[in-house]
Amino acid sequence: MTAELTAVGGADQLATERLAARATAPPPRPKAKAGPVEWILVHMTFVVVCAFFLVPFVWLLSAAFDAKATAYIQFPVEPTIMNFVRIFTEHDFGRVLVNSVFVAVSTMILVVVTVSLAGYSLSRLDLRRKDWITYAVLLLQTMPISATMVPIYGLARQLGLRNSYLGLILIHAAIELPFLIWLMKGFFDSIPRHLEEAAWLDGRSRIRALIEIVLPLARPGLGIAAGLAFLSAWAEVLMVVILIDQDSLKTVPLAFYEAMRNQGGYVEVQYGVIAAMAVIYLLPVMVVFFAARRLMVRGLMSSTRGL
Amino acid sequence: MANVEFDEVWKQFASQTAAAVKGLSLDIRDHELLVLLGPSGCGKTTALRMLAGLEEPDGGDIRIGGKSVVGLEPKDRDVALVFQSYALYPHLSAHDNIGYPLKVRNLSKADQEAKVQRVAEMLGIGHLLPRRPGQLSGGEQQRVALARAIVREPRVFLMDEPLSNLDAKLRVHTRTELKTLQRELGTTMVFVTHDQAEAMSLANRIAVLSAGELQQIGTPDEVYDHPANLFVAEFIGSPPMNLLEATRDGDSVIAESGWRIPAPRPATASSSSSEQLTVGLRPEGIAIVPAGQDGGQAAEVVAVEPLGSEVIVDVRVGSQALKIRAAPDVRPEPGSTIGLRADPAAVRLFDRSSGLAIH
Numbered sequence: 001m002t003a004e005l006t007a008v009g010g011a012d013q014l015a016t017e018r019l020a021a022r023a024t025a026p027p028p029r030p031k032a033k034a035g036p037v038e039w040i041l042v043h044m045t046f047v048v049v050c051a052f053f054l055v056p057f058v059w060l061l062s063a064a065f066d067a068k069a070t071a072y073i074q075f076p077v078e079p080t081i082m083n084f085v086r087i088f089t090e091h092d093f094g095r096v097l098v099n100s101v102f103v104a105v106s107t108m109i110l111v112v113v114t115v116s117l118a119g120y121s122l123s124r125l126d127l128r129r130k131d132w133i134t135y136a137v138l139l140l141q142t143m144p145i146s147a148t149m150v151p152i153y154g155l156a157r158q159l160g161l162r163n164s165y166l167g168l169i170l171i172h173a174a175i176e177l178p179f180l181i182w183l184m185k186g187f188f189d190s191i192p193r194h195l196e197e198a199a200w201l202d203g204r205s206r207i208r209a210l211i212e213i214v215l216p217l218a219r220p221g222l223g224i225a226a227g228l229a230f231l232s233a234w235a236e237v238l239m240v241v242i243l244i245d246q247d248s249l250k251t252v253p254l255a256f257y258e259a260m261r262n263q264g265g266y267v268e269v270q271y272g273v274i275a276a277m278a279v280i281y282l283l284p285v286m287v288v289f290f291a292a293r294r295l296m297v298r299g300l301m302s303s304t305r306g307l
Numbered sequence: 308m309a310n311v312e313f314d315e316v317w318k319q320f321a322s323q324t325a326a327a328v329k330g331l332s333l334d335i336r337d338h339e340l341l342v343l344l345g346p347s348g349c350g351k352t353t354a355l356r357m358l359a360g361l362e363e364p365d366g367g368d369i370r371i372g373g374k375s376v377v378g379l380e381p382k383d384r385d386v387a388l389v390f391q392s393y394a395l396y397p398h399l400s401a402h403d404n405i406g407y408p409l410k411v412r413n414l415s416k417a418d419q420e421a422k423v424q425r426v427a428e429m430l431g432i433g434h435l436l437p438r439r440p441g442q443l444s445g446g447e448q449q450r451v452a453l454a455r456a457i458v459r460e461p462r463v464f465l466m467d468e469p470l471s472n473l474d475a476k477l478r479v480h481t482r483t484e485l486k487t488l489q490r491e492l493g494t495t496m497v498f499v500t501h502d503q504a505e506a507m508s509l510a511n512r513i514a515v516l517s518a519g520e521l522q523q524i525g526t527p528d529e530v531y532d533h534p535a536n537l538f539v540a541e542f543i544g545s546p547p548m549n550l551l552e553a554t555r556d557g558d559s560v561i562a563e564s565g566w567r568i569p570a571p572r573p574a575t576a577s578s579s580s581s582e583q584l585t586v587g588l589r590p591e592g593i594a595i596v597p598a599g600q601d602g603g604q605a606a607e608v609v610a611v612e613p614l615g616s617e618v619i620v621d622v623r624v625g626s627q628a629l630k631i632r633a634a635p636d637v638r639p640e641p642g643s644t645i646g647l648r649a650d651p652a653a654v655r656l657f658d659r660s661s662g663l664a665i666h
Binding site for chain 2: 192194195197198199200201202203204205213216217
């Protein structure tokens with residue numbers, strides 16, 4: 001016991017000394033200028049890391065504009081834009097894109113509306129067993145989605161949701177909802193209750209106060225929820241493969257899959273076509289990222305602040 | 308404009324063992340400025356929130372203008388609340404914050420504008436209207452919050468410690484303004500605070516709360532001069548009332564230190580239980596006389612605190628510490644002995660077991 005106390009006291013003292021040392025230490029010297037060797041090493045590492053991540057994109061771009069694209073990176077042997085023309089003429093990629101955009105945007109809207117209401121309810125309402133509900137939502141998020149493939153297929157068939165936009169939108173939204181509900185609950189928790197109470201006293205109903213006062217303040221959260229919902233629905237493959245086999249409803253991931261399969265079986269893959277599809281597939285992601293990057297960074301920062 | 312009645316109001320929060328408000332009955336008159344005063348956790352804010360409709364009472368009735376408001380949404384009560392945090396909408400300019408309750412009421416744009424401008428001028432914040440709350444100082448935010456409450460001309464103003472986030476100088480200045488404003492507008496106001504000086508300076512009447520129960524309601528003079536019980540006696544006044552345990556002896560009481568204090572036996576009190584007494588003496592109810600003077604009680608000076616307009620003398624009578632308020636030129640030496648004489652008119656007696664005042 002005594003020894004323990006001494007030890008604790010000793011640690012305390014050490015900490016105090018460290019603090020004192022820090023307090024009296026001179027301000028840190030400006031960083032010494034890096035030598036040329038250091039400079040070269042740092043920049044070489046940087047270039048290697050960048051190259052590592054950029055290589056797939058370099059292949060995509062070079063292959064997309066090459067009539068004789070292979071699985072290897074090469075400077076376009078036969079530069080062409082025919083790959084892009086072909087995906088729209090031979091593969092009905094326009095239709096596929098429209099499907100993907102429609103599904104992703106609808107999912108985004110459904111998710112934003114749902115997480116606003118659910119997050120607000122979990123943050124504000126006096127529900128019985130609210131903590132249970134809240135943890136149940138989190139539990140859902142931890143379930144691997146592939147484990148539910150079979151029941152989802154069966155359910156979708158029973159409900160007539162196979163080969164329908166609605167089925168895809170619902171399941172895409174359901175995949176993203178648990179995490180985003182938690183995220184939004186955190187945002188609403190960080191907005192002082194007094195603000196909406198003031199709005200009620202100013203004469204607003206609960207729902208109007210939510211729309212006029214609370215949601216505008218939760219905009220960074222809604223931004224990140226919208227962005228993540230769109231990107232996730234845009235990229236989701238598994239459920240599309242399970243639920244869709246009708247050509248007119250195909251989305252981009254399924255079009256990839258079929259481009260691999262149908263164009264000469266697995267023997268002669270049309271790499272140029274696939275690369276062209278991928279380039280176009282990446283564009284909306286870039287647009288969403290650059291449009292919402294400020295909002296998303298702000299959202300991520302304030303969502304982790306409450307953790 | 309309306310009167311407000313609390314009728315046997317109870318409130319119990321599920322998370323707490325004791326009720327937050329216990330059978331509160333209050334009658335707040337029209338045009339009155341009533342201060343709910345008490346230490347933190349005494350239920351004063353809960354009472355205010357029940358009046359605003361932000362909490363529902365578990366029992367009893369709350370009436371505004373004679374009509375029960377229990378079960379009514381906050382928006383339907385026509386009361387304005389200024390929060391301690393001001394609760395300004397951060398995404399709206401000061402102008403839009405003040406105009407929000409008018410927008411809610413679908414007033415014409417011209418009417419809204421005229422009212423916002425008039426109130427802003429009244430509070431001297433016309434130049435701040437384009438700014439967002441984040442660009443305003445605490446005092447400016449407080450004024451905008453006040454303007455938002457005033458602009459809609461509610462039946463009752465509710466104030467939840469609106470001055471406590473201001474610095475000391477601004478607080479004193481603002482409370483004077485607030486009092487003038489309330490008198491000019493003539494709107495009933497319920498003001499919550501834990502600061503007894505603020506309560507004394509603002510109130511027409513003060514309702515002192517402790518542990519969810521009303522201790523006393525009366526004018527500032529009444530609660531100061533005639534505290535209903537020991538809690539009020541200790542809570543009101545700075546420095547607080549000196550309390551000495553004593554026993555009755557004829558027409559005086561004898562403190563434990565042996566100090567004989569003149570206290571005529573009240574005509575109504577006769578029970579033997581009131582023989583165990585606590586004597587209350589305000590710091591200004593004790594006079595300092597030369598040591599050894601006839602009728603003076605010898606006391607040792609412990610410390611002297613000059614406050615400019617007055618001097619607080621800390622003395623010890625036996626083991627009992629007392630604070631005495633004296634004229635600014637009185638400067639006894641610490642360690643010296645002085646004489647004390649209690650002003651018979653200032654002596655207050657309390658039943659020691661119940662804590663209640665004996666009149």
